[in-house]
Amino acid sequence: MNFIKPxxxxxxxxxxxxxxxxxxxxxxxxxxxxxxxxxxxxxLTETEQHNWGHLDLITDTIPGMSVxxxxxxxxxxxxxxxxxxxVIDSGIDIEHEDLDxxxxxxxxxxxxxxxxxxxxxxxxxxxxxxxxxxxxxxQLEFVRILASGDTSNPDYERAQKEYDEEYGKFxxxxxxxxxxxxxxxxxxxxxxxxxxxTDYSLADLEGITAGDNEELATATAMAKYILGxxxxxxxxxxxxxxxxxxxxxxxxxxxxxxxxxxxKTGDDIDDLTxxxxxxxxxxxxxDSESHGTHVTGIIAAERNNxxxxxxxxxxxxxxxxxxxxxxxxxxxxxxxGIRYAVDNGAKVINGSFGKYYSPHSDWVQDAxxxxxxxxxxxxxxxGNEGMDLDKEKHHYPTDNTNNGPEISDNFLSVGALAPxxxxxxxxxxxxxxxxxxxxxxxxxxxxxxxxxxxxYDTKGGTSMASPAVAGVAALIRSQYPKLSASQxxxxxxxSGLPIKIKVVVGGDxxxxxxxxxxxxxxxxxxxxxxxxxxxxxK
Numbered sequence: 001m002n003f004i005k006p007x008x009x010x011x012x013x014x015x016x017x018x019x020x021x022x023x024x025x026x027x028x029x030x031x032x033x034x035x036x037x038x039x040x041x042x043x044l045t046e047t048e049q050h051n052w053g054h055l056d057l058i059t060d061t062i063p064g065m066s067v068x069x070x071x072x073x074x075x076x077x078x079x080x081x082x083x084x085x086x087v088i089d090s091g092i093d094i095e096h097e098d099l100d101x102x103x104x105x106x107x108x109x110x111x112x113x114x115x116x117x118x119x120x121x122x123x124x125x126x127x128x129x130x131x132x133x134x135x136x137x138x139q140l141e142f143v144r145i146l147a148s149g150d151t152s153n154p155d156y157e158r159a160q161k162e163y164d165e166e167y168g169k170f171x172x173x174x175x176x177x178x179x180x181x182x183x184x185x186x187x188x189x190x191x192x193x194x195x196x197x198t199d200y201s202l203a204d205l206e207g208i209t210a211g212d213n214e215e216l217a218t219a220t221a222m223a224k225y226i227l228g229x230x231x232x233x234x235x236x237x238x239x240x241x242x243x244x245x246x247x248x249x250x251x252x253x254x255x256x257x258x259x260x261x262x263x264k265t266g267d268d269i270d271d272l273t274x275x276x277x278x279x280x281x282x283x284x285x286x287d288s289e290s291h292g293t294h295v296t297g298i299i300a301a302e303r304n305n306x307x308x309x310x311x312x313x314x315x316x317x318x319x320x321x322x323x324x325x326x327x328x329x330x331x332x333x334x335x336x337g338i339r340y341a342v343d344n345g346a347k348v349i350n351g352s353f354g355k356y357y358s359p360h361s362d363w364v365q366d367a368x369x370x371x372x373x374x375x376x377x378x379x380x381x382x383g384n385e386g387m388d389l390d391k392e393k394h395h396y397p398t399d400n401t402n403n404g405p406e407i408s409d410n411f412l413s414v415g416a417l418a419p420x421x422x423x424x425x426x427x428x429x430x431x432x433x434x435x436x437x438x439x440x441x442x443x444x445x446x447x448x449x450x451x452x453x454x455x456y457d458t459k460g461g462t463s464m465a466s467p468a469v470a471g472v473a474a475l476i477r478s479q480y481p482k483l484s485a486s487q488x489x490x491x492x493x494x495s496g497l498p499i500k501i502k503v504v505v506g507g508d509x510x511x512x513x514x515x516x517x518x519x520x521x522x523x524x525x526x527x528x529x530x531x532x533x534x535x536x537x538k
Contacts, residue, residue, distance in 0.1 A: 039422050049458075052419040053298075053442030053468055054310065056528070057497065063421045064442055065468060066528035067312055070475070071303075074531050079315045080478030085299055085470060086128070086319040086341030086349045088334065089292035090136070091284035093451040094127055094320060096293060098301040098308060103127055104317035106344065120343065124280040128320035129340055131265070131278045131333040136285050137254040138262040138327025140166075141357040147258040155357055163256070170251045177245045184226060184241065187219035188234060199235045202227045246288075255327045262325065269332050272363055282320035290450040291324065294459050295352045297449030298467040299474065308456040309448050312471025312527070315478045319346055324353045331360035334397060338367035342374045347477050347485070350470035351380045351397065352463035358396035365407055368399060372408035377477075377485040379470040381462035382415045382431040386506035389433035403435050409486040412473075412493075416443025416465040417524060425499070425515075428507025430462055432518040439493055440518065441465040441472075441525040472527045480534045487537060495533040496523025 040061040044052060048062065055064035084104055094103045106126055108118035116123045139147065142159035150156065192198055194208060194216060205224050210217035223234060231237035254260050263269070267277040284293065300318050301311040321337040323329055334351075341349050349371065358364065371378055383395045390403060399411035415437045416427040427444040431437065443465030450457045469492060476488050483491070499515040499522070516522035 040420060044419060049419070049445065050308075050447040051310065053446060054312070057421060061421060062419055063417050063425050063524060064419075065312070065472065065524075066526050067472075070528040070531055071314070074528065075314070075475075075479065078479065080475075081315070081481045083313070083316050083348060083474045083478045083481075084319055084344075084346045085313070085316045085474050086321055086337075086344075086346035087292060087296050087299070087467075088321045088323045088337045088341070088349060088351045089295050089353065090289050090324045090326075091130070091322045092282055092292040092296050092318070092320040093284060093449070094282060095453065096297075096449050096451070096455075097453050098305070098449050098456075099293070099296055099318070101302050102300040102311070102316060102318055104319040120340075121276055122280070122340070123276075126280055128280075128282045128322070129278060129337075130281050130322040131337060132263075132322050132325055133265040133278050134285060135262045135264050136289055136326050137250065137260070138325035138329075139257065139260060140255045141328040141355050141359070143256055143258055144328075145357065145359070153359075155359075159357065167252075167256050170248055170256065173248045174245075174252060177241065177248055181241055181245060183222060184238065187222040188238070190216055190219035191223055191234075199233050201233045250326060262327065263330075267332075269330055270360075272332055272335065272360075275336065278322075282322050284451050287451065289326070290457070290459075291352070291463065292320070292322070293451050294446075294448045294457065295350065295463060295467045296320075297456075298446060298464060299350060299471040301449055308454070312468060313474040313478065316471075316474045319344065328355045328357075329353055331358055331363050331396075335360070335363040335367040338364070338371055338378070342371050342376050347376055348470050348473045349376060349378045350467050351378060352461075352466045354381055354383050354395050354397070356393045356395060361396055361398075364397045365399070365401075368397065368411055369408050372410040372485065375410075375485045377410050377412070377473050377488055379412045379414060379466050379473060381466040382413045382433075382437045384416075384429040384461050384463075385431055386429050386508075387431050388505075389431050389436035391433075395431065395436065398436065400435070409489060412438045412469060412489055414438065414443075414462060414466045414469050414525075415440040415519060416460070416462045417441060418444040423501065423503050423512065426503045426505055426518065427460065427462075428504070429460070430465075430505075432505055434517055434520065437519040438489075439469065439496055439521050439523060439525050440515075441468045443468070469525050472525055472530055475527060476530055476534045479531060480537070483534060483537060488534075491530050491533050491537070492525055493521040493523065495529035496521055496525050497529070498523050 052062050053064050054067035055062045056066040056069045110117050111126050122129050142162050145159040208220050226237045265277040268274045297309050299311050300316045301309040303310045303314050323333040323337045389395050399406045415432050416430040417440050418427045443462050444460040446464040447458045473488050502512045503515045505513050
């Protein structure tokens with residue numbers, strides 16, 4: 001899974017280191033002409049930061065999905081039909097204060113009796129299934145290819161080249177991060193002694209007069225440099241640097257370690273018929289396993305309950321499928337996870353994961369087609385390497401082979417937007433592609449739930465954009481339940497806002513492209529427009 005590692009490594013480190021059915025009554029008309037939309041010139045307030053993905057481009061000058069407008073003007077008090085959304089991800093804190101009321105329960109299973117009551121092949125699958133068992137750390141897929149020693153594998157040579165590049169790069173990162181943290185530690189001790197407080201901002205540093213004190217002058221310059229990278233205070237900077245260093249260590253110790261064996265489920269990963277492994281515990285195994293909980297909150301955190309975050313969808317039940325490790329997921333788990341979701345009633349599946357090698361991609365594509373045959377929509381993250389997927393690498397799971405025809409019409413690939421309308425509105429980390437990415441949605445600096453009864457945090461990635469769109473899909477399927485998965489996909493793509501300006505892609509200011517050429521639709525998702533379009537379909 002290439003989405004759990006912090007964006008900090010690739011961006012920050014480089015900087016530092018060198019009408020169908022019943023539904024709501026439509027009272028308004030769609031937003032169509034945004035060519036004259038004003039640019040946001042002031043900083044976002046804390047409220048806007050925590051909710052920007054739900055705001056409206058015209059009203060708020062922020063490139064959100066007009067979710068709040070959709071509720072106030074279209075949905076109002078119409079709860080719609082309950083929709084089951086399967087979240088294929090890491091573990092989910094189903095006891096979180098903002099999620100405990102939206103968790104799916106398998107009513108045909110008796111908790112804790114050790115019997116497969118509903119005879120679906122999974123014992124005590126009360127809220128979903130944990131395909132990983134007790135494990136979380138894993139290798140990357142290309143490392144598994146090399147570790148197998150099978151030089152006849154057609155991807156072996158490519159994997160070896162990538163391994164050499166990645167291992168050397170992360171060894172470099174580790175050395176530089178360790179040095180930086182050590183230098184910051186010394187500087188911080190000097191400044192704390194001067195200011196007589198353990199947390200300080202750039203404004204505090206500006207007030208320091210070092211005089212002839214060379215040690216203080218050096219420490220102040222060092223701290224100013226770090227805070228000048230965009231941190232509000234030194235404790236936030238230290239936390240982010242520490243997280244980055246830990247992520248680098250994980251990369252070297254687990255993801256890139258050819259001797260590491262993470263999987264302990266006892267199944268044959270090359271046999272799709274070897275099933276029933278894992279267990280029914282869908283909770284995270286450790287504090288750092290926060291990805292699935294964050295994704296779930298974006299879709300379904302209980303709305304307007306006075307707690308930390310609002311989900312996009314107001315009437316969903318979340319089915320938890322623990323498939324995604326801190327490393328690359330196994331194709332077998334993904335394929336079986338999709339099939340489990342379909343067989344147990346999910347109408348939308350969110351997959352905020354992905355990789356660039358897939359030895360059993362046919363299993364996953366068969367599962368995608370299985371979902372299509374059963375009218376289930378899949379929404380997937382496009383990836384975080386800032387690449388053109390049409391030209392550089394193939395990203396899995398995918399609904400095509402080598403940029404060819406789509407295998408089904410129930411698959412949406414989502415790129416990420418940042419909270420700033422204009423040339424910098426595409427998140428620098430987001431992958432893009434006129435063939436391989438369908439739409440864009442809010443994905444940078446997203447505030448949502450994390451493990452712990454009352455905990456919330458801000459994260460960024462196409463992992464956060466995908467559940468935003470899954471939430472819109474669930475909203476449509478709730479309000480207009482007779483629409484098919486294919487129709488919902490088309491509504492989301494066709495009703496988005498067409499952005500005609502040039503934008504920076506890949507975080508490279510010298511690489512500007514027309515937003516219309518970055519995805520199949522050339523649009524950013526808009527919940528308000530989508531509900532209006534859905535109401536008119538017959």
